[in-house]
Amino acid sequence: MGTVLRRLLLALPIAFGVSVVCFALVYIAPGDPLQTIVPPDATQATIDAVKHAYGLDKPLVVQYLIWLWRVLHGNLGTSISTTRPVALEVMLALGNTMRLVALAMPAALIVGYAMGVAAARFPGGWIDRAVTGIAVVGVSLPNYWVGVVLVILCAVQWSLLPATGMGSGHAALLSWESLRFMILPSISLALIPMGIIARSTRACVLDLASHDFVLTLRAKGMSESTVTRHVLRNALPQVIAIVGLQFGYLMGGSILVETVFSWPGSGFLLGRAIQNRDVPLLQGTVLVLAMIFVATNLLVDLLQVRLDPRLRRG
Amino acid sequence: MAEGMSIAPAALPAAPGARRRRNTYWGEVGGKLIRQPGAMLGAAMLAVIVLAAIFAPWIAPFDPNKGSILMRLKPFFFRGHLLGADELGRDMLSRLIWGGRISLAMGVVPVLIAMLIGGALGLTAGFGGKLANTLIMRVMDVFYAFPSVLLAVAIAGAMGGGLIDGMIALTLVFIPPMCRVAESATAQVRNLDFIEAARATGAGGFSIVRHHVIGNVLGPVTVYASSLISVSVLLSAGLSFLGLGVQPPTADWGLMLSTLVPSIYVVPWVCALPGAAIFLTSIAFGLLSSGLRAAMDMRGA
Numbered sequence: 379m380g381t382v383l384r385r386l387l388l389a390l391p392i393a394f395g396v397s398v399v400c401f402a403l404v405y406i407a408p409g410d411p412l413q414t415i416v417p418p419d420a421t422q423a424t425i426d427a428v429k430h431a432y433g434l435d436k437p438l439v440v441q442y443l444i445w446l447w448r449v450l451h452g453n454l455g456t457s458i459s460t461t462r463p464v465a466l467e468v469m470l471a472l473g474n475t476m477r478l479v480a481l482a483m484p485a486a487l488i489v490g491y492a493m494g495v496a497a498a499r500f501p502g503g504w505i506d507r508a509v510t511g512i513a514v515v516g517v518s519l520p521n522y523w524v525g526v527v528l529v530i531l532c533a534v535q536w537s538l539l540p541a542t543g544m545g546s547g548h549a550a551l552l553s554w555e556s557l558r559f560m561i562l563p564s565i566s567l568a569l570i571p572m573g574i575i576a577r578s579t580r581a582c583v584l585d586l587a588s589h590d591f592v593l594t595l596r597a598k599g600m601s602e603s604t605v606t607r608h609v610l611r612n613a614l615p616q617v618i619a620i621v622g623l624q625f626g627y628l629m630g631g632s633i634l635v636e637t638v639f640s641w642p643g644s645g646f647l648l649g650r651a652i653q654n655r656d657v658p659l660l661q662g663t664v665l666v667l668a669m670i671f672v673a674t675n676l677l678v679d680l681l682q683v684r685l686d687p688r689l690r691r692g
Numbered sequence: 693m694a695e696g697m698s699i700a701p702a703a704l705p706a707a708p709g710a711r712r713r714r715n716t717y718w719g720e721v722g723g724k725l726i727r728q729p730g731a732m733l734g735a736a737m738l739a740v741i742v743l744a745a746i747f748a749p750w751i752a753p754f755d756p757n758k759g760s761i762l763m764r765l766k767p768f769f770f771r772g773h774l775l776g777a778d779e780l781g782r783d784m785l786s787r788l789i790w791g792g793r794i795s796l797a798m799g800v801v802p803v804l805i806a807m808l809i810g811g812a813l814g815l816t817a818g819f820g821g822k823l824a825n826t827l828i829m830r831v832m833d834v835f836y837a838f839p840s841v842l843l844a845v846a847i848a849g850a851m852g853g854g855l856i857d858g859m860i861a862l863t864l865v866f867i868p869p870m871c872r873v874a875e876s877a878t879a880q881v882r883n884l885d886f887i888e889a890a891r892a893t894g895a896g897g898f899s900i901v902r903h904h905v906i907g908n909v910l911g912p913v914t915v916y917a918s919s920l921i922s923v924s925v926l927l928s929a930g931l932s933f934l935g936l937g938v939q940p941p942t943a944d945w946g947l948m949l950s951t952l953v954p955s956i957y958v959v960p961w962v963c964a965l966p967g968a969a970i971f972l973t974s975i976a977f978g979l980l981s982s983g984l985r986a987a988m989d990m991r992g993a
Contacts, residue, residue: 395834403850514982518975520926522933523967526953530960541956630839634930638953649934652849664846668838675837 381683389676396672397449400665401442407657417458454662459654464662467647472666475636475643479628481560482568486628487621490572494579495610501584509576516573521631525566525638532562542640563639567631571624578620582613615686622678626671724987731983737976741969745792754783756790756943765958776962778948779955780941784962788969791943794855795973798937798944799925802859806866807917813867814874815909818882819901829875832868840865844927845934853936861936862928866920873916877909915985922978929970945969 420428429435436444448455454464497509533541540559586592586609595605633645640646644663651659683689725731744751753772763781766773775784817828835843848861881887881904890900931937932946940947945966952963 391830392833392837395831396837399834399838400846403846406847407850408852514978515975518922518926518971518978520929520967520970520974522930523949523964523971526949526956526967527964530956530964534956534960626839627841630841633841633845634933637934648845648849652845652853652934652936655852657850660846660849664842667842671839671842672837 381689382680385676385679385683389672389679393669393672396668397446397665398442400661400668401445403661403664404657449665454665455658457651457656457659459650459656459659464659467659468644468663468666471642471644471647471663474641475629475632475645478560478563478567478632478636478641478643479625481564482628483571483621483625485564486568486571486575486624489568490575491579491617493572493576495583497576497580498583498587506580509580513573513577516570519569520634521566521570522634522638524569525563525635528562528566529638542638559641563635563641566635566638567628570631571627574624574627575617575620579613579617582616583609586612615682615689618681618685619678622674625674629667629671721984721987725983728983728986730979731987734976734979734981734983737972738980741792741973741976742796744789745796748790748793752783752786752789754786756782756786757941758782765955765962767959767962775965776959778952778962784965787943787948788945788965791945791948791966791969792973794938794942794944795925795929795932795946795970798855798859798862798928798932799973799977800921802862802928803866803917803920803924805859805863806870806920807913809863810867810870811874811909811913814871814876814913815878815901815905817871818875818878818909819897819905825875828871832871835864835868836872840923841927841930844931845936848931848936849934853931853934855938858928858931858937861931862924865927866924869920870913870916874909874913877912878905881905881908911988915981915988918977918981918984922974922981925970925974925977 434441452465454468456462457464457467460467493509493512497506500506529541532538539562541562543559592605592609595608629644632643633648635641636643636645637649644667648660648663650656651663748756753774759778759780759782761781763770763773763777765779766777766781768774768776770776773783773785775788778784778787813828813832817825838846844858844861844865847864848858851857851860887900887904890904895903928937929944929946929949932944933950935947935950937946938944940951948966949963949970952966956963
């Protein structure tokens with residue numbers, strides 16, 4: 379229990395730092411931070427009221443604390459372009475992003491893991507060389523361009539799948555009517571993490587296979603499937619660490635992919651915030667996405683401790 | 693003093709054997725690099741892309757910014773336009789050649805600046821005592837807590853987004869990983885005997901870093917920086933794609949891709965070209981970098 383508590387405490391300063399960076403975003407925007415909050419045609423009375431409400435007449439530290447207090451109460455400010463609460467916008471968009479990630483992440487994990495294990499089975503063989511090649515190409519692929527090429531192939535040339543959007547939104551979540559919109563963006567998102575998971579799994583399995591315990595298992599006359607099971611079980615903590623990182627990559631990568639597919643998720647929202655110079659919306663979206671990433675990393679840490687007793691000491 | 697010490701701060705001992713001509717460390721690395729087909733393929737691709745960008749005014753067949761309404765969205769090989777024409781009737785090949793200038797600069801410059809700043813911060817953190825280490829590395833941890841695309845988009849987006857803003861954002865994204873590599877390389881040599889020996893002869897901290905530490909840190913930092921360029925090319929083109937790079941009508945691959953996407957139903961493969969340029973540049977840098985890593989025998993860096 380002590381380990382869990384310590385990891386939680388270690389994540390706190392990170393979360394604090396992330397909040398400071400997000401707070402600072404408004405201040406690195408050109409011009410008076412006030413101008414980014416109130417519309418340009420606001421009257422003096424409105425400006426004064428906003429100034430007081432946001433505490434912009436107080437020292438920076440106090441301003442940060444006021445901002446933090448509001449954020450902790452779920453108030454991320456108001457979007458300039460839509461005049462709706464930022465928290466509401468982000469939550470709606472986040473749901474859509476999660477739908478894509480929920481499809482892309484398991485696909486990347488299963489295919490990547492299988493590729494890595496297959497490659498490690500016969501190092502130097504043709505499967506191994508193919509997997510390594512795919513991984514090299516995969517990390518250099520711009521995922522937004524993959525999206526464009528997929529749209530050209532599947533929507534423009536063969537008319538198999540819709541090019542953009544997410545459909546009416548009334549269709550059931552798992553029906554073909556809503557799934558068919560998710561296939562192309564999910565593939566674009568999943569390709570790079572898949573390559574990285576394949577490469578890391580391969581390296582990890584090969585590394586484990588050279589350990590003494592494998593030799594011992596073989597010497598004891600264990601069947602090959604038993605040996606494999608032991609190796610894969612030991613690879614799990616490392617694979618989970620990679621998956622956690624890739625989850626963050628998917629959240630970041632979704633910014634560009636969602637823009638290509640006009641998928642109304644958090645990345646698309648970020649693109650809209652940039653286009654409209656909507657700094658509160660930008661700040662709120664970045665804060666929520668970054669905090670999700672911090673929480674994911676923490677969760678991965680805790681899972682690793684749970685799966686690998688050696689990490690509980692030290 | 694430290695200068696008179698016989699212990700050379702060579703990054704890694706050169707392998708015995710290759711005596712003729714390449715008996716320096718970097719000569720050795722270069723010799724190994726040439727014998728790798730993957731790295732040479734990357735170098736050849738890169739040579740074509742870089743030379744095309746440098747000599748753009750002489751080799752581009754058309755003016756990259758001059759369009760014609762009659763030539764809008766034309767397919768490959770249309771009336772002398774080898775790679776077709778874009779949505780304003782401008783020659784695609786010429787724009788791709790010219791676009792390499794901004795795209796390469798935006799991909800390479802942030803990594804170089806981050807290498808300098810991150811390297812210096814890492815050396816300071818690794819050699820400047822516990823307080824400096826904690827201070828610098830904990831701040832880096834915070835920036836590490838953001839997915840890189842998100843951090844780049846957030847900073848460039850908040851700053852307003854132009855070529856310079858985009859480069860500053862990318863530099864800030866690359867400083868923390870660069871700092872970590874430099875710091876761990878410094879920590880590795882910090883307690884070695886020759887540092888102790890230098891200190892015993894009375895060399896000061898600054899002199900030790902200059903003569904004995906930098907040489908050992910430069911290798912891993914260079915290898916890591918070269919691997920970051922491939923990422924940086926993708927990221928910077930992504931920023932341009934979102935409108936956070938140069939403004940139209942300047943030719944830039946990311947920007948070209950985003951303005952051509954609405955036309956994919958007219959000339960699909962012409963619209964995909966800028967993305968192919970981004971991909972090929974990134975993979976060329978990637979191949980060269982992994983070759984360099986193997987040549988310098990630094991799989992862990």
